[in-house]
Amino acid sequence: MPSPVELSDGDLVLRPWRDDDPATIGYTPRDPEISVYLGAPLSGAFPPPDPDAPWFAIVENGDPVGRIWFAGWKRPFEVGYYLRPDARGRGLATRSLDIVCTWMAEQGEETIELCTHPDNERSQRVAERAGFRRAGEVEQYARFKDGTTRALRYVWP
Numbered sequence: 001m002p003s004p005v006e007l008s009d010g011d012l013v014l015r016p017w018r019d020d021d022p023a024t025i026g027y028t029p030r031d032p033e034i035s036v037y038l039g040a041p042l043s044g045a046f047p048p049p050d051p052d053a054p055w056f057a058i059v060e061n062g063d064p065v066g067r068i069w070f071a072g073w074k075r076p077f078e079v080g081y082y083l084r085p086d087a088r089g090r091g092l093a094t095r096s097l098d099i100v101c102t103w104m105a106e107q108g109e110e111t112i113e114l115c116t117h118p119d120n121e122r123s124q125r126v127a128e129r130a131g132f133r134r135a136g137e138v139e140q141y142a143r144f145k146d147g148t149t150r151a152l153r154y155v156w157p
């Protein structure tokens with residue numbers, strides 16, 4: 001996997017993630033509004049950094065409004081994303097997913113996975129609009145805030 005590059009489909013830019021992005025965006029995956037459906041690892045510990053798993057800031061008109069990234073040490077690569085609440089409802093997550101999947105395919109990745117909490121209908125709509133299809137469930141995926149561990153599994157293309 002080459003170093004992440006800047007990707008774009010016009011006014012929406014995905015650029016390599018920077019350490020100061022959480023402060024600029026104003027949210028991290030741990031914020032209550034963001035984290036409802038972002039699970040924690042069942043092991044209790046996040047994996048060490050994976051240099052081959054690209055992370056991007058989602059940048060709208062120069063303003064970082066979210067993140068789209070690939071989970072550490074998972075193959076096939078598994079994508080995750082969040083948007084600042086005021087940046088939702090405009091298609092930015094769907095477009096970002098489309099951009100990164102196309103780029104990953106150009107790098108030779110044949111499959112991308114995506115897992116969502118069964119109640120996360122917004123994320124499921126994003127996945128389906130971006131061309132992912134349902135491929136079963138994972139019973140022991142992550143520890144979600146509601147205490148459950150099950151996720152719906154999607155694959156692309």
Ligand SMILES: CC(C)(COP(=O)(O)OP(=O)(O)OC[C@H]1O[C@@H](n2cnc3c(N)ncnc32)[C@H](O)[C@@H]1OP(=O)(O)O)[C@@H](O)C(=O)NCCC(=O)NCCS
Nearest residue numbers: 034037081082083088089090091092093094115116122123
């Ligand atoms: C998941 C999340 C990113 C989805 O955000 P979102 O704004 O619903 O998704 P999009 O940016 O793709 O926007 C889609 C909405 O914009 C609308 N839209 C407008 N222009 C659009 C366009 N050009 N393309 C696609 N959708 C467009 C769609 O109709 C849709 O609205 P609807 O759901 O009311 O029909 C967001 O809810 C979030 O950050 N959640 C918290 C973190 C999380 O759950 N992450 C996923 C873990 S698997």
